Amino acid sequence: MKRRPAPSISDEDARLFREAIGEVRQLDPVELPPQTPKPEPRAHMFEADEAAVPAELLDMAFDPGLLEIGEELSYLRDGYPPKLLRQLKRGQFSVQDDIDLHHMNAAAAQQTIIEFLAEAHHHGLRCVRIVHGKGLRSKATGPVLKVLTDRLLRRRDDVIAFASARPAQGGTGAVVVLLKD
Template sequence: MKQRIPNPIDEGDARLFREAIGEVRPLAPVAPQPATLRPEPRPRMFEADEAAVPGELLDLSFDPAMLEIGEELSYLREGYSPKLLRQLKRGQFSVQDDLDLHQMNMAAAQASIAIFLAEAKHHGLRCVRIVHGKGLRSKAAGPVLKGLTDRVLRRRDDVVAFASARPSMGGTGAVVVLLKG
């Protein structure tokens, strides 16, 4: 089927049309609607996660099975819910800062951990990551910095819990630490 192309409107047709419809009244110009501003994006899951921590810290029971044996580090301070440690292991807390101990000796690593955690507390951070490495070059002594990190964190009052990081965040070569608020 052939498509029909309309004939162009000539001046005579336009004049006949204007005579047929009569006098017209122009409409007053209408101002366009103001553009609605979209709200700024909000990290709602992060906010919900952070808001849930204080309530969970206060409403917790004690589970004696706090330690995990093996390559993974795991610790939960007495008086806190095991649910908190499970959430930490599953990566349900947002890591807000991190410290890398690679290439440090024990004294430098211990001092760095103390300074890092003091700064985290000062800035109100709740969840941080410490990369201690897997100790692959520690030979027979085993992972020196990993053991040091475990001992230091267990002794600190501001540490609620810690666990080896998820594989995508360093696995057994890093630990995620939950701090008191």
């Protein structure tokens, strides 16, 4: 819809308007009431999660002390110098690609690892990272994906070494893998 230009007001119309309104007085400016500060945000879900921890610890069907969840994974194929594993643990190799196995079952994770390593080999990648998680929600079975990743990588001929990632790269919830050229 097009806007029409405002009609021009004649002097006669302006005079009639002022007469009809009468005398006008200016109102004093009104101060706005002070603004009340907004409440600080609260992390309701975090608080609920923290409150649920004691009950979950009591319901565990296993002794968490028997699990080696925090244990670092480490492997070096025979015939390679230990210096390679030390360098890998120190993060001296640049991670060229990575994959995340979270929310996968064991069969899907195994297939994903196999395909990921094949793709890495195809592209000539030397160092990759596999995020398997720490297995904190695996109940009595322990860290399923972590154990699966460890077992699978030890059996592969194209894996020279692997070690748990540095804390900034996932810590014991991820593994950095050194592949053959």
